[in-house]
């Protein structure tokens with residue numbers, strides 16, 4: 001794709017339009033935003049643009065289109081697949097200054113927010129208004145709403161509320177020619193054909209830039225109960241989840257699988273963490289149930305269900321948080337797995353899904369096959385079991401330097417895991433998106449119908465190919481994956 005570097009004229013015009021707070025081409029200012037969160041991809045950009053409203057965004061995009069210059073939108077820069085890392089002479093467009101919560105309507109049960117609002121700020125604002133925004137994930141203190149929408153983020157509450165797509169009711173976006181799509185009005189029913197909101201959600205900024213959204217809120221949590229259970233092995237987890245749902249219903253909204261190796265990593269690398277149970281277990285689950293205020297005997301119901309699970313041999317031991325601080329501490333054991341893994345050394349990452357009921361079998365057989373094929377490799381498979389989504393990560397052999405092993409084996413491990421997932425009818429990206437890191441594998445596996453449709457949509461909305469190039473949409477001209 002023949003994209004250009006911005007001309008000195010364009011950079012001057014942008015500097016004037018955006019002012020000193022909204023424009024910088026200084027290498028020091030740019031530096032922190034040029035590397036992805038995992039530190040795996042280093043990019044470069046001609047300038048960092050930080051507009052404060054949609055009209056500024058629209059001007060940037062229109063002017064960039066006129067010169068056929070790439071525009072790379074970025075929120076909190078927490079992509080797991082380097083989806084917001086720019087390349088070449090792109091304009092890096094940060095939405096972080098567009099961080100107003102425009103309103104929270106109790107009557108409509110909606111929050112209207114700008115793209116740069118940080119997820120935990122929205123949590124607090126909704127709570128202060130007596131409501132709740134239910135999506136949550138480990139990066140909540142830096143991930144922004146625009147990025148979460150653009151990647152259709154998942155997280156730990158998908159079981160009950162679905163991923164970001166399920167929570168977007170309205171969207172405002174700047175399209176690749178600079179037009180503003182005014183789709184904020186949060187109609188519960190709107191059947192005017194192709195749904196642009198849902199096309200932009202999960203598009204990773206390749207079809208336009210989300211500037212604001214209307215998001216579904218839920219009833220505030222009256223009582224939340226967080227439990228940590230030890231099980232003999234991962235096979236017990238799914239029967240346990242189904243049993244809890246039978247007894248408690250959809251109040252069960254988080255069910256996260258933590259293998260013992262993941263717990264050990266967290267306890268080793270993350271300060272102020274401790275094992276909640278006295279003994280060791282093969283596998284653990286973090287369970288969260290949330291009830292509206294006034295629900296009678298919520299805690300007793302969970303206690304009784306866990307007691308029954310113990311009698312049935314599904315659970316070996318359990319600890320239920322007795323206050324909010326303990327609940328936060330239990331969640332820290334789960335939310336820090338990724339960070340602990342990172343501190344332990346680079347690993348080959350996968351974000352896969354297979355049909356929920358097939359996941360225990362898949363985990364067992366894929367672990368066996370990968371560990372046999374790559375001598376000494378250590379699988380750590382954790383996460384959102386209830387959604388059929390596991391992070392099937394593969395670490396280097398113990399005592400071996402992680403980086404050289406990673407460099408030598410990353411591509412082959414990826415291929416093997418993705419082939420196993422595909423054979424099981426699954427997806428190579430359950431919640432992180434494709435970005436740059438999964439692009440070649442996506443191209444290899446997706447199949448012509450999916451790829452042709454993807455390219456046709458991209459071509460129709462962004463014929464110049466300026467929006468976040470090199471992400472999500474494999475070009476027909478790309479060389480085949482190695």
Ligand code: 2HG
Pocket residue numbers: 080138335337338349350383391393
């Ligand atoms: C999580 O569930 C994140 O903690 C990160 O999606 C997963 O680092 C990973 O592999």
Ligand code: ZN
Pocket residue numbers: 155383384391431
């Ligand atoms: Zn995850």
